[in-house]
Amino acid sequence: MGKKEKEIKTNAMRMLDKGKIPYQVYTYACEEFLDGIQVADLLGLPHDQVYKTLVTVGKSKAYYVFVIPIEAELDLKKAARVCGEKSVEMLPLKELTPVTGYVRGGCTALGMKKQFPMFLEERAKELPKIFVSGGLRGVQLQLAPEDLLRASGGVLASVCMEP
Numbered sequence: 001m002g003k004k005e006k007e008i009k010t011n012a013m014r015m016l017d018k019g020k021i022p023y024q025v026y027t028y029a030c031e032e033f034l035d036g037i038q039v040a041d042l043l044g045l046p047h048d049q050v051y052k053t054l055v056t057v058g059k060s061k062a063y064y065v066f067v068i069p070i071e072a073e074l075d076l077k078k079a080a081r082v083c084g085e086k087s088v089e090m091l092p093l094k095e096l097t098p099v100t101g102y103v104r105g106g107c108t109a110l111g112m113k114k115q116f117p118m119f120l121e122e123r124a125k126e127l128p129k130i131f132v133s134g135g136l137r138g139v140q141l142q143l144a145p146e147d148l149l150r151a152s153g154g155v156l157a158s159v160c161m162e163p
Contacts, residue, residue, distance in 0.1 A: 010135035011101070011111030016143070019151050023143040026131070030138035033105040036070030039140065040131075047071050050131045050140075051124065053107045055100060055116075058085035063099060065109045067132060067148070068121040072160040082119055082157040108133040108141075109152045118154030120145060125156055 008027065016023050028042050040050040047070055054066045054074055064083045066074055080088045097103055101113040109118045109132070124130050124145040132148060134141045148154065 008134075008136065008139060010108075010139060012108045012133075012135035012141065015111045016141070016147075016151055021143065021147045021151050023141045023147070025134060026140040026142065028138050028140075030105070033137070035105075040070060043131075043140065045131055045140075049127055049129065051121070053109050053133055055091040055096060055107065056083075056088040057091050057095075058083055058088045060085060063091065063114075063116045064088060065112070065116050065118040065152075065154075066121070066159055067109050067118065067124075067154070068160050069123070072121065072163075075159060075161045078157075078159045079119070082159060083117065102133075102135060103137065106133055106135060106137040106139070108135045109148070109154060111135055115153060118149075118152045119157040119159055120149055120154050121160050122156040122158050123160075124148075 026043055036050055036052040040047050050070045051067050052070050056064045068074055076088055100107055129142050130145050131140045131142050
């Protein structure tokens with residue numbers, strides 16, 4: 001008899017469990033970084049429901065987290081405005097793991113080393129469920145946008161470039 005596969009439990013899932021927030025786990029084989037579009041295609045998910053997590057640093061050196069649709073682009077001016085910063089820029093990749101505890105392709109707004117202000121693109125409120133990283137490459141979580149906001153202490157904001 002083979003060994004039973006160990007169930008994956010990430011910090012993000014522990015946080016949701018603790019808050020009694022319902023979610024569904026989707027896993028896929030992943031050895032290296034895949035972007036959100038590749039992940040959506042691999043899992044057969046509609047692109048408009050899959051969201052990516054971006055971490056920025058403001059002029060004040062504070063960190064901010066943005067969760068936006070995978071096909072969208074973060075508008076740095078809008079992002080700075082919602083943060084109350086003069087400007088924000090993308091966090092350099094080499095700083096991602098030391099700051100968040102997560103690796104590229106496995107970064108999620110839930111369960112980071114520290115809780116940073118989180119902004120969810122406001123169009124998410126139109127969807128019953130969205131998919132976000134589960135905190136590990138190869139793991140996606142499906143949950144209601146309002147549950148993500150509740151778990152992360154986040155707020156809705158218009159932060160994407162206009163299509």
